[in-house]
Amino acid sequence: NAGVTQTPKFQVLKTGQSMTLQCAQDMNHEYMSWYRQDPGMGLRLIHYSVGAGITDQGEVPNGYNVSRSTTEDFPLRLLSAAPSQTSVYFCASSYSMRNTEAFFGQGTRLTVV
């Protein structure tokens, strides 16, 4: 198993550009989520999904869209990047929404200039 795979690892965007951060897991996990981490702060939940076709907002959803067309993939879209979205983004998955451990990807470091 590869676990949770995020691509790309690094990305530089210009303000106003769009892009998609990819997240894939091969563990047949129901639950997937996206977090962002800024310097000196803990991780904050952006969006989550409890299964294919179902998504919902987390703590800081503005400026981001998600979709979950398959169990394996949970892409995060930035429609019009802003400098405030400069951050490290982590994708996570877990077997179910019940009390199970979450597996995290290695992160995508995004800089918006």
Added chain:
Amino acid sequence: DAKTTQPPSMDCAEGRAANLPCNHSTISGNEYVYWYRQIHSQGPQYIIHGLKNNETNEMASLIITEDRKSSTLILPHATLRDTAVYYCIVRAIIQGAQKLVFGQGTRLTINP
């Protein structure tokens, strides 16, 4: 969500036990205590979780007080590779889905 309070930093000598405290005085009866760690900007790594009984696995032990208002993560024989930020999380169920709320964590430094 129940809030957690952790010391911002701690030091421990290599080979000694590292005891990381966490306060969660507003925890609800159905909320679990989870511990994760993050090594140098890698993705967070699950360590252990518990509800009210003490738990132990190959990585650590978790001691939860009887009133569940605080807990302690114990790394029995700390190594240099245990240097990381440790997050104590009380896991809430929001609208049927889990939500991990990460605070600032404790930066643990293991010294040779």
